[in-house]
Amino acid sequence: MSDLRELYLEMVTDHAKNPRHRGKADPYDCIGTGNNPVCGDKVVVTVQLHNRTIESVKFDGEGCAISTASADLMAEVLIGKSVEEAKKIFKGFHELVTGEGTSDNLPNKLAVFSGVREFPMRVKCATLAWHTVIAALDGVEDVTTE
Amino acid sequence: MSNTQIIADSFPALHQTIGDKRLVYLDSAATTQKPQCVIDAITSYYEHDNANIHRGVHTLSMRATKAYENARQSVASLLQASRKEEIIFVRGATEAINLVAQAFARPILSVGDEILITEMEHHSNIVPWQLVCEQTGASLKVAKVNDDGSLNIDSFKELLTKDTTIVAFAHVSNAIGTINPIREMCALAREVGAISVVDGAQAVGHIPVSMSDVDCDFYATSGHKMFGPTGIGCLYGKHALLEEMEPWQGGGDMILSVSFEETTWNNVPFKFEAGTPNIAGAIGLGAAVKWIESFGYDAMVQHEQELLAYGRDVLQSIEGVTLIGASEHNAGVIAFTVAGVHPHDVGTILDHEGVAIRTGNHCAEPLMRRFNLSATCRASISVYNTSKDLDHLGSAVQEAIRMLG
Ligand SMILES: Cc1ncc(COP(=O)(O)O)c(C=O)c1O
Numbered sequence: 222m223s224d225l226r227e228l229y230l231e232m233v234t235d236h237a238k239n240p241r242h243r244g245k246a247d248p249y250d251c252i253g254t255g256n257n258p259v260c261g262d263k264v265v266v267t268v269q270l271h272n273r274t275i276e277s278v279k280f281d282g283e284g285c286a287i288s289t290a291s292a293d294l295m296a297e298v299l300i301g302k303s304v305e306e307a308k309k310i311f312k313g314f315h316e317l318v319t320g321e322g323t324s325d326n327l328p329n330k331l332a333v334f335s336g337v338r339e340f341p342m343r344v345k346c347a348t349l350a351w352h353t354v355i356a357a358l359d360g361v362e363d364v365t366t367e
Numbered sequence: 368m369s370n371t372q373i374i375a376d377s378f379p380a381l382h383q384t385i386g387d388k389r390l391v392y393l394d395s396a397a398t399t400q401k402p403q404c405v406i407d408a409i410t411s412y413y414e415h416d417n418a419n420i421h422r423g424v425h426t427l428s429m430r431a432t433k434a435y436e437n438a439r440q441s442v443a444s445l446l447q448a449s450r451k452e453e454i455i456f457v458r459g460a461t462e463a464i465n466l467v468a469q470a471f472a473r474p475i476l477s478v479g480d481e482i483l484i485t486e487m488e489h490h491s492n493i494v495p496w497q498l499v500c501e502q503t504g505a506s507l508k509v510a511k512v513n514d515d516g517s518l519n520i521d522s523f524k525e526l527l528t529k530d531t532t533i534v535a536f537a538h539v540s541n542a543i544g545t546i547n548p549i550r551e552m553c554a555l556a557r558e559v560g561a562i563s564v565v566d567g568a569q570a571v572g573h574i575p576v577s578m579s580d581v582d583c584d585f586y587a588t589s590g591h592k593m594f595g596p597t598g599i600g601c602l603y604g605k606h607a608l609l610e611e612m613e614p615w616q617g618g619g620d621m622i623l624s625v626s627f628e629e630t631t632w633n634n635v636p637f638k639f640e641a642g643t644p645n646i647a648g649a650i651g652l653g654a655a656v657k658w659i660e661s662f663g664y665d666a667m668v669q670h671e672q673e674l675l676a677y678g679r680d681v682l683q684s685i686e687g688v689t690l691i692g693a694s695e696h697n698a699g700v701i702a703f704t705v706a707g708v709h710p711h712d713v714g715t716i717l718d719h720e721g722v723a724i725r726t727g728n729h730c731a732e733p734l735m736r737r738f739n740l741s742a743t744c745r746a747s748i749s750v751y752n753t754s755k756d757l758d759h760l761g762s763a764v765q766e767a768i769r770m771l772g
Contacts, residue, residue: 225719229712229770237771238707260711261728261741283741285709286771346711 227336228343229286232294237286242296244279253357255349262288262346266353273304280350287343291334292350298328304358311351318347374662375751377402388721391759396541396569396700396747397725398591401655405594408654409647420646421620421637435646438653439636442601445656446586447577453609455602455636456649460568461491463587463602464535466639467564468495470615471585471608472533478504480532483561485523485547486512486737487540490730492566496535505532512737516543516692524555531561538570538586542729542745543692544675544700546574553583562608568592568600572655573671573698573749575664578603590648595655599648602639609635616641667750671699674748674757681761682746687768691743692734699748702729705764708771710742716770717744720763 249267256263264282268275278296299307314331316322320338324331337347375381378400383390392400412434418427420435436451443451457463472482482496486509500507508531511522518536527534534556539546553563564585570576572593578586586603590596604612614621614632618641623631632638659667678701682688687706705713714726725745728735735741746760 225716225770228715234771259727260709261732261735262711263741283709285711287712289709340715343711343715 224336224339228340230333230336232330232333233290234286236290236293240280240289240293242279242293243281245281246277246279249279251357251360253353253355253360255353255356257284257288257345257349259345260285262349264288264292264350264353266292266350266357268354268357270304275299275302275304275307278354280353284349285346287337287346288349291347294330294333295350295354298330299354307358308355311355314351315348318344375753377404378751379403379406381751385718385721385723388719389759391720391722391756391763393746393748393752393756393760394723394725395749395752396544396592396745398597399572399594399749400751401596401651402594402658404658405596405651405654409596409651412647412650417647419643431646434650434653435644438649438656441653441656445576445659446571446588446601446603447579448603449579450606452635453578453603453606455604455609455639456644457600457602457639458598458645459589459591459600460489460566460587461495461589463585463600464492464564464566465495466602466615467585467587467604468499470612470639471562471604472496472499472505473502474613476500476503476505476532479530480505481508481526481528481530482506482533482535483508483510483523483526483531484534485510485518485536487516487518487542487545487731487734488535488537489541489566489568490732491568492535492537493733496533509733510536512545512692512734513694516540516545516694517696518545518547518552520548520551523552527555527559527561529559531556531559533564534561535564536566538565538567538576539573539698539700540692540731540734541569541700542731542734542743543694543702544569544697544747545692545694546570546696546698548696549583550581553581557582569698569700572659572667574668584608590652590655593652593655594658595652596648599645599652601652606635609639612638614638614641618642620644662750670750671748674752674754675699675701677754678746678748678757678760681757682764685761685764685768687772688764691738691740699752701746701748702743703746704740704743705767706772708767710744712771713744713764713767716767717760717763720759720766722760722763724760 246267246269269277280292318337416430420432511519590599621641691702710726
């Protein structure tokens, strides 16, 4: 059976307990709300952009260790990235946690979520903030392309 | 609890390991495991008697019809209905409630009418009423729940007025296990001329349920929560009400004669059973009823109440664990939270210890909100559980605290 310690690596539990990017980006350019009906979790992600570069990402809401750590590390790796890069990283991250890809081309820190692939029930937790941020960025894109 | 091992032995799915840990199944409120006799009844039906019912002249069809109707009789006896025609086979409690909402409530409701439910309802006893309110202009009222998880009966009485047309409530709450005083509630409903609809999904198979005693108008059950298969359940309805009602769905078996000018409905209960029903499911449910009867409700209640008290003690002795809605009149459902550990993480770590519980909002979002929670952990007990299972639960929760607390 899959090893729990692979899921709850120290870096994951540390970010879950002491998230660095909790709160609201001020001012923010886009906002998204994500719900995980399975566990009742809700996350609100706010993003501050400069041109198409992400200056700051913050998240707020309640979640399990996996979703909180994932939101926090997501915020960490997205700062300084362009919207296009963010989408690419999300694609890679999604493949990582569903077991369709490796962490080779991903920001190093995201490799701690490799263990999620052994816990299909937790994929939604790991990707909730990501889905939310991408939806938020898409909202802004719609505005800018008008 | 001496014969509990013998009981557990008749549930084959309980005998397995999760990883290298013995399975401890504490999720019976979601669905119970099935005794061998239920599995055998279904297998035997398909191996020997499989045929469509109510229309064939051949032997297999007659056997299948007899077995299906015997199952109806078994359910009627278990629920102490006055006649077997009061039992309608449906998919489960959800379908039973929707049937009442659409076939009974919708035609009689209009603007100004009220439907009274409670804060502790499962979504399946909320949403069908919201739908019918939208369709008819009736409005939904919600009786409060006390801090200990019991129903606030004063709030219930206050909201019960001459405008109340329908009162719908759970016999037993799936999220926290509260047993409601349904006889009293049905009597109060009757006083204002309202029709009572009881959601019994969590009651049958745990506590005695008697239609003649409760005197409700409708009662909904799910077979899979009372040791039967999925996809089958029952709606009990008072015969006179069922007679008055128009059918819900149209199709084969629910009609006496069909022409393009006029169609005559079949008698109750067939009027409500359009199409080929879940024959194997009904037969499996009949076997489950026999199993419940052979066990006996006295022994069942005693065993589950002992385990409930034991389980509450085990969890309460762990620092950081808080019981949610632990009322005095409770079925074997223990809702709890663990300080610093999200229920979803608790669930994953417990699964690793072989302990199956449910986490989340338990299809009772309004109740979670009432307790200012987004999710809880829920351990639910059935006859096949033992005090050892609850010891495992306790040590697994401690493991979760060690890892993440
Ligand atoms: C109290 C209660 N009502 C209704 C239901 C719905 O039952 P089903 O999904 O079998 O239709 C459930 C199932 O969880 C329940 O616990």
